[in-house]
Amino acid sequence: MxxxxxxxxxxxxxxxxxxxxxxxxxxxxxxxxxxxxxxxxxxxxxxxxxxxxxxxxxxxxxxxxxxxxxxxxxxxxxxxxxxxxxxxxxxxxxxxxxxxRSKVLGMITENTFCLAVAGTHGKTTTTSILGHLLNVCDVPLTAFLGGISENYNSNLILNGTEVTVVEADEFDRSFLTLSPNLACITSMDADHLDIYGDASEIEKSFQDFSKRIKPGGKLFFRNGLPLEGMTYGIDDDSDYSIQNIKIKEGTYFFDVKTPKMVLENLEFNLPGRHNLSNALIALAMAVEYGCPYQQLAKALASYSGVKRRFTYQIKRDDLVLIDDYAHHPEAINAVFSAIEEMFPKKKVLAVFQPHLYSRTRDFIDDFAKSLSQFDELILLDIYPARELPIDGVTSEWLLSKVNCEHKKLVTKEKLLDEISVSDAQVILTMGAGDIGDEVQHIKRRLSNAS
The missing domain is CATH 3.40.50.720 (NAD(P)-binding Rossmann-like Domain)
Known part of the structure; x- marks a missing residue:
């Protein structure tokens, strides 16, 4: 074709x-x-x-x-x-x-210099950061993003066709249509078990993806994963490592050790160590591509984020409303850690909509453990997406396993009223279903009540 x-x-x-x-x-x-x-x-x-x-x-x-x-x-x-x-x-x-879709993406990127971002978590943010870094450095690129970039208000950055930046999706083994020059793997946690069956199969698919890199290309991966290539990490001996982290008024300042030098006093505005990790690997790939350090530092500081990835809807001293796409236990843990770091000692209400019956079933205990970390929990019904119900797999079952003193299952119709009566200073909405459609209603209710 x-x-x-x-x-x-x-x-x-x-x-x-x-x-x-x-x-x-x-x-x-x-x-x-x-x-x-x-x-x-x-x-x-x-x-x-x-x-x-x-x-x-x-x-x-x-x-x-x-x-x-x-x-x-x-x-x-x-x-x-x-x-x-x-x-x-x-x-x-x-x-x-x-x-x-995956085959078309493979065809578009085939004759370009392709940078691909894979992993069960962090793909969208990392791809968005990488696309922004290269674009600010005036690389002639097309970047296909898995979310709406705050910098461009779009999921497409189009500034040329010589270079492509793509999110390499493991769902349905879609990423095996790609043959990148530079690729990274952010994580290999079990997910999509309705497709893969067990964790070993999803790990094998990432191994297969790592072998699709073009001759002379490079693979980057988070330190500790069972892969071969260049490593990255935080406060460790990786090839690319973030060090000397400081937080000033919600902004990270840090140094990055590269194989050749140390980049000092970099600035990044997204909260959470998981986002720092995403920024690091995007920076590493941009460095290996050949972008100049000074331009990269300015580009990193100007990055604004991706909609529904730890997006602040309200940020006041007395009230914070955050919306996030988190729909896997590890992603929920990452969001909790970010809130704990940025808003220590503040009471947190989490509103969570489970996504897929199969994912809820496969990770029920992990979900319960992740959600039990919050002070209060409001749980919505499972968003089915492409699935039919599975007997016995319900939000009631998940709620019964959550060890949280203040927890309840509510309908969307009563969601605003339930949130309004909470005295939590930080309110978090999470999920990959249609909970994102409720966020503006919640924001308006909370803003009018203040």
Whole structure:
């Protein structure tokens, strides 16, 4: 398949964060772009403002006839789309060029200098930092992000096509379509066991990914992982190591030891040691690419973050509201540690929406342990996403295992009232489902109450 011969690109699941970045990319390249998604969101609204037609009914009749020419149309779909999808089945039955998102990403990056970020946690933030660093250093790049960058208000940075920065997703083994020049692996914790079966299989997939690096390329990984390449870490003997950490008014200041020199008094504004680690590996990859140190220091200090990655919605002396995408026990632990470091001795209320029945089942005890760290917990029902219910797997079951004195299960309809009666000084919302849609309502209620 030659992408230059494709005139039309149709997306099934266009509202997904990875799919929408590709839609923006093809639109910018002058292609006709359209697509379907199940629900209208801020992302689909933003695509429509770019002139991309989006509809929300699974019906071939809704598709513009231009996209029904199989000789000029590429159909891209996400694995989250069910096999019963009418539009997907139509395109397959009529022999269109139908490919997964991951394959298209592999095709786009194949003939570029590719920097890929993999790992069960930290991918999106690290990719966003790396894209920002290279962009500020005026590298001719296209960066496909797994979240909305605060610096660019987009999940796509487009400043050229010679270099690509991509989030290498382990779900459905998607990252095995990539052949990067520089790659990193931030973590290899068990996840997506509905796909992999057990932890050893997901570890094997990361090993397989590490072997896809182009000849002469480099692999970076967090110190301690069973891999071969360049290591990074905090206060250790890694090839790239953060040292002499200080916190001043919520900002980190630190030094970085590289294989060749020490970079002194760097500045980074995202809270949490996990974000420091993400910043370090992005910096290491940018250094190895060849970016000048002084520009990198300025770029790192100007990085603003990714929406729903420890995003401050309210930040006052008497009240803090933070929203985060955390949906795995290790991610919850990282967020808790960041809050503990930045807001010691303050009472914390966590609002958590579990994501997927299978993930809740597979990590039930780990979730309970992570959530038990907070002073108060409000639990919402499980967000099913692509799954059907699993017998016995409920938020009630999870709540019963949480060792927290003040805990309750509430509906979305009563969420605002329950939050309003809490005297917690720090309120945290977490989850990968639609809890993000509630955050602005919570912010308004809390702001009006003050």
């Amino acid at each position: 030659n992408l230059n011969q494709i005139h039309n690109v149709y997306f099934i699941g266009i509202g997904g964060i990875g799919m929408s970045a590709l839609a923006r990319y093809f639109k910018a390249k002058g292609k006709s772009v359209s697509g379907y998604d199940r629900t209208q969101t801020e992302i689909t609204d933003s695509l429509q403002t770019l002139g991309i037609a989006v509809h929300f009914v699974d019906s071939v009749e809704q598709i513009n006839p231009v996209f029904l020419d199989k000789d000029t149309t590429l159909v891209v779909y996400t694995p989250a789309v069910p096999g019963s999808h009418k539009e997907l089945n139509y395109f397959m039955a009529h022999n269109f060029q139908v490919v997964k």
